[in-house]
Amino acid sequence: MTAVLLLMLTQALIGAFDTLYFHEYRARLPARGGQARAELRLHGVRAVIYAVLFGTLPWVAWHGLFAALLGLLLLVEIVITQADFVVEDEVRRPLGGVFPGERVTHSIMGIVYGAMLAHFVPVLLAWAAEPTALAIVPAGELSWLRLALGPLALGVLVSGLRDLAAASGSRLAAWPWRLVPDDEAANAETMP
Numbered sequence: 001m002t003a004v005l006l007l008m009l010t011q012a013l014i015g016a017f018d019t020l021y022f023h024e025y026r027a028r029l030p031a032r033g034g035q036a037r038a039e040l041r042l043h044g045v046r047a048v049i050y051a052v053l054f055g056t057l058p059w060v061a062w063h064g065l066f067a068a069l070l071g072l073l074l075l076v077e078i079v080i081t082q083a084d085f086v087v088e089d090e091v092r093r094p095l096g097g098v099f100p101g102e103r104v105t106h107s108i109m110g111i112v113y114g115a116m117l118a119h120f121v122p123v124l125l126a127w128a129a130e131p132t133a134l135a136i137v138p139a140g141e142l143s144w145l146r147l148a149l150g151p152l153a154l155g156v157l158v159s160g161l162r163d164l165a166a167a168s169g170s171r172l173a174a175w176p177w178r179l180v181p182d183d184e185a186a187n188a189e190t191m192p
Contacts, residue, residue: 001123001137005058005145007116012054012152014109019043019159022102024177027095030166031177039084039091040167046080047160049073055153058146064132067124074117074124081110 023029023043029036052073056062062070085106092098098106139146166173 001057002141002145004116004120004123005142005149007112007119008054008057009145009148009152011109011112011116012050012149012156014105014112015050016152016155018102018105018109022099022105026099026102027092028177028180029091030162031174031179032091033180034169035094035180036091037167038087040163042080042084042087044160044162044164044167046077046084047156047163049077049080051153051157051160053153054149054156058142058149059137061127061130061135061137062124063127063130063135066132066134067128067130071124071128074120081113 027036029040029043088098162173171179
């Protein structure tokens with residue numbers, strides 16, 4: 001599990017950069033109103049899934065039917081990411097498209113996620129063969145990963161809930177950016 005958690009930590013750090021730099025600073029997605037609604041919904045749901053992964057896997061083994069549920073979450077994350085690749089092209093058209101550096105960041109994240117799955121699927125299959133339970137994993141060498149992934153789980157959860165609030169039209173979710181009216185967002189050129 002150490003390799004799985006190290007890859008998750010890598011994914012979390014790259015994802016945090018992607019969110020803070022590209023989604024927040026460059027595109028200011030939460031302030032783009034209805035124009036970004038579809039992308040924000042996808043980001044919000046995916047972020048909640050990541051919060052579950054980062055918050056539980058360093059601590060808990062998902063045995064039996066819980067392993068099937070976890071496998072379903074991983075599959076849903078993949079479907080959401082594929083849908084996001086399509087949706088973000090449309091949402092970002094007024095900004096000149098998805099930023100080139102963001103596209104590279106997304107491809108790196110896809111590679112890291114694939115590597116994580118290559119290490120994790122055998123573990124998940126072994127867990128599925130166990131009686132159904134959520135089993136506490138002894139800390140051992142995972143202690144520092146627990147300390148690292150715990151705050152990242154909380155951060156991605158807050159980010160996801162904010163994206164979902166912005167997608168639902170909450171003006172407060174646009175903070176600290178100025179809410180961009182839908183007609184202005186559709187005609188925007190680029191952000192700094």
